[in-house]
Amino acid sequence: MGVVTVTAKFKPAVKEPGIPGMLRMTEERFTFTPTDQRSTVKLDVSFSKIKAHRFTKEGTKQALLNILHDTEKGGGYIFEFDNFSDRNVCRDFVGKVLGKFQTVPSPVQNAPELSTLVHGEQISAAELERRMKLLREDSELQKLHKQFVMSGVLTEAEFWAARKNMLDSDTYRTSKQRAGFKSAILADVRPLTDGQSNKVTFSLTREIIHQIFAEKPAVRQAFLNFVPSKMTENDFWKKYFKADFLYRAKNTLAAAAEAAEDEELAVFLKKDDIVAEESRRKIRRVDPTLDMAADAGDDYMHVMDHGILRDGSKETADTDNGLPQRTLLQDLNRHAAVVLEGRSNEVELGDTRAVAEALAKSKQVELSNQAEDEDANPDRLQRLRRMTEIEDLQGSQNLPFAALCIKDPREYFDSQHAIALKTLRETGGGTKFDNLILSAKEAYEYLVDQISEVKGGMNGPVIQSEAAIKILSGLNQHVSSTKYNLGKSPQESVLGRLPNKTKDEILDNWASIQELLQHFWSSYPITTSYLYSKVTRIKDAMTQIYRRLEEIKESVQSDVRHQVSLLIKPMLQALDAAFAHFDNEQQKRSAKSEGRHNGVAP
């Protein structure tokens, strides 16, 4: 607690650039003073008026914090910060303060995205652009959009809610990314001297602790061993930084002396066994064809005038005493390895001990996994064999495959008709066959008899010439007739034989019905009054279409009327089902409300 002062921009609205200035927060109030003295925007707000705060997720474009008067209506103060850590400090602060003020703390985690917090239905420009693009590209979609959204049957949001997958193919990808470790190396934890006294100060944050634990497993292990049984957390870190300071100062004699005296401190100065073991294991897993001995001599540390400047002084290999030296390269590599490993999910920046334990546990799991890997020796051998072949002369291992896809939905439409015809044709045949019950013994015996009959030899021509020619011409006719009757492509289909106008009308209505039914069924069960009104709207629209379909059926010429009615039938059926469901629900609803009025319910 206390006071937080950071530079921030105040934004009267989300879209505005913001006014730079200083944000100062105390336990009672927060004030904002613009850098520009002439600016009139000055804030001085008491936290008691504040009900909630919202913030953008880490990793999004802007580090925003919105301090709200009212959770429902909105209206608050939006601040943009230079970076997320500043924002997080403020956020945590506000969270604590609000927690104090309110008996029920407002939810802090997972606040909605900025777009939804401002208005019920506000969409970003990019989103709008995508929608427009989709409409432009797909004329059928455009037609539907025009028909339903413009006429008010569906709202814009409802229309697009059903097509989420078309919209955000790329948006969700960014939001799912987890923040990894900072790529800045740990050396940044610099001791601060005030110049007067002989005191040095190290500032530790959770983030830094996490990083230390991740990069130096020995320290983590020591922490788990010593704290809190042997020493307090504070003592532990003091010791750690003392060792670190000694180490940095390159005062090896002093370090050796200290280590001899204090065995806990010695732990920090010793070589990190866990890291060493890990690297040994990694070496064992290196591609067997790689000649690691070849570059073992590439070590310029021992050569005069070679080396890297670190902290202003040249690193020299000084291996006289027992204490190991870490070279910059080793540090860099270790850090890089940790960054690449990434942050494991479970570890949250909270209690130091919890962090240490979680890290230790995740390492354990990794280790056991690796142990399994090493057992898979044949795999390694396989790899060895593969690698020794000249790889650029190898063919690719990929097999041909086709992507699965949904084909033209119109085919379903055609099929309806064909099925109707087919069922007509087929009824009657084979009813006797259906009722036959046979014993397994007889059946198998029959089969064996038949096979031995074939074994005896086939005699005579397999087919009579007349039958063959009949079939050949029959198939030909069938092929050429299906071309005109029931082909695959829309031009060749049943629809193709209808007058163009009727065909278009039917297809339009079909698309509309699909759209409406989708919305209709997805609104069930009706839980809010909004959904109720939506269903009613849709039902009215469907009734219109129902009437239109009837009209089409009446209007067509008698020679195609049968065809058209066959095509329309499934659509009407689907609508009927929807109406029936609607009426049913309606009845239930009224029955229930009646029951309540009559006072049956307690």
Place this chain on the structure above:
Amino acid sequence: MPQVRIIAKNFMDMVAALPAMKLDKLYDSSLICEAVLRSLPPLAKKYVLQMLFIDLPVSARTMEEWVLPDGSSKHKVAIDRLLQLRIFLEVIDRKRESSYRLNPIFQENLRKYLIHGGTLPREPMPSNVTVRLPTLEDLDAYAIEQWECFLLQLINSGQVERLTGFNPSMIKVFQRGLLSTRDNEPPKLTENGFQFLLMDTNAQLWYIIREYISSSEGHGVDPAELISFLLELSFHAPGKAYNMNTLADVQKSAISDLAALGLVKLQQGRKDNWFIPTKLATNLSMSLSDSSSRKEGFVVVETNFRLYAYSTSKLHCEILRLFARVEYQLPNLIVGAITKESLYNAFENGISGEQIIAFLQQNAHPRVAEKTPSVPENVTDQIRLWETDRNRVEMVASNLYDDFPSKEVFEAACDFGREIGGLLWEDTKKMCLIVRGESHQEMRDFLRRQK
């Protein structure tokens, strides 16, 4: 027989060229029907199958309905082929429309074959005869070695280590057209010869067999008999030994030549002599259609004009030597470079740049063949450039006309020359012009008329 023409897969043309009588006689054997069927284009094969049980002619128009519009050219090829080989017989009906029916002999034999199976004219060696037979791998190696040896001998390469048992005069016959024989000069590979070397083994084999058959025709051997024997041979199981005594005289004399080519391996038993067909023989009937006989490439060309050929074959080395400088020969790798000198050598021998490029492209190693272009563009361009370098001077036979009586006549002659597209050069001052040789007659007629 036509003169030497190098067309890869025209053995069946030869069969088709047989007189109808002999062709029909060939079809007496169901094995030959089978071999001929296999040689057909895919569409034709299918037509035969669907006509197999139909005894009546089917009208040509009906057949056209069997294919989609895209396939009409393929349909025509298929029908033509079937007619050529007398598998389809044309029947003109009363309405003067042509219709086709399957050749009854052919049809009957195929039907029998499908239902009852065919039989070989001879049985393989019974298992109780104890003769050590070569394994299939040995046999393959033998066949390939024999064939390569034959090819090397054919192109008169210095690399030949031993001669095949082929009659040298026969070799001469084969060389006719492949090698140019100028006096006092060692014979060199001609364009045709180069093309021949670039063909795949089966096509080469068929070419040689064709030559062989036509030359033995000169010795009074019936080609139909040889053809049927060869086709029959292709149905023998490879690796099985067959008794020589089952062969007719013509076949016996042919078999030693076939052994020299690597088609069969001869083996002497205690009592009988045996012949063992190799893969080359069994492949004879197999791959007369194109795609299935494709070979795997082996050449990698780099942008720095270096050339790597993953091959153990001496023949490949010889072919590469024709246009590239071979630098090293490792057990399974030939390393070379394409240089200006090596290419000039090739051009001297009448090999064109396009042929070389085509060879490199067709034989590209599968891994580079996936890329486009499979041969680096700078290499192909340079090959073309070097070729055109040699052709800076173009020879055109032409006539010089001078001594014109007047400027008018000269100009009229010039105009006329230009009109007929024969004018090459003119000099108004000296009043002379040069016109292509082939236009000389017209020019002369024109000048006569001017007088």
Place this chain on the structure above:
Amino acid sequence: MASSVSSKLYSDDVSLVVVLLDVNPFFWAGVNANSGTNQPAAALSFSKFLSHVLPFVSSILLINPLNQVVVIAAGVKSCGYIYDSGGGSDGTSVSDLRAGFLRRLEEFVERDRQLCRDGERAAATTSSLLSGSLSLALCYIQRVFRSGILHPQPRILCLQGSPDGPDQYVAVMNAIFSAQRSVVPIDSCVVGIRHSAFLQQASHITGGIYLKPQQLDALFQYLSVVFAADLQSRSFLQLPKSAGVDFRASCFCHKKPIDRGYVCSVCLSIFCKTHKKCSTCGSDFKQASADSRSKSDSKRKTLEAS
């Protein structure tokens, strides 16, 4: 030649045909008992059936010696490989084929019979194991893809007589989709009494040909006209197009084809009635009635299209 190079040659006109043979004793015996009453042309005895199929198999091998044919039998209780022209042990000549084929078929029937309980009775409409045989075929094709230098064009031909087994719906659809993914067309020739909705969908989805011959006594003619051509030639030929595929899905609860139904929002299982709990994945739907506050997701399946 660098023979170690394992790059594949793709050949256009070399086919690998996997024939799925319906060896369902109840169906064939049923047809036998039923024959002579009506539709004599539509009835086919098993021996007749074989006498059409065998020449067809030989003819595939005849037209290109590199072609390979594998026959898989689908019985009531089991499936098994009957014949493999590339297997080596069976020769490719017609007489070898016949002998090997019939011997293995007998063995298969015997094995299938042993799996049947004594005195078991079943209807003639018992279905055979289409899903199992399809899976076997696809496995075989995958193996061929992964071995050898030559890469034939694979296709599957289902010769099915017995009716669809609704309980196999999910397995069959899975097989169909994996066939589609690995570009293997499934041709179907139905020799039974009814159309097969499974095979219609299979052929439609994988781009194969579906045919239900009218005159079964000339089955070979149908087979040679429609199914003999390799995939390359098919692009030039007029072949029967499937007209009107029955796209209806079967519900998972009663395995009946349905027009409209309920779909589980979690695993997409299809039901003909509302359920409180999805029987496939166990998701709890609560009660999908108006007063319920739950987010019940039992959605009405409308005009499903594939």
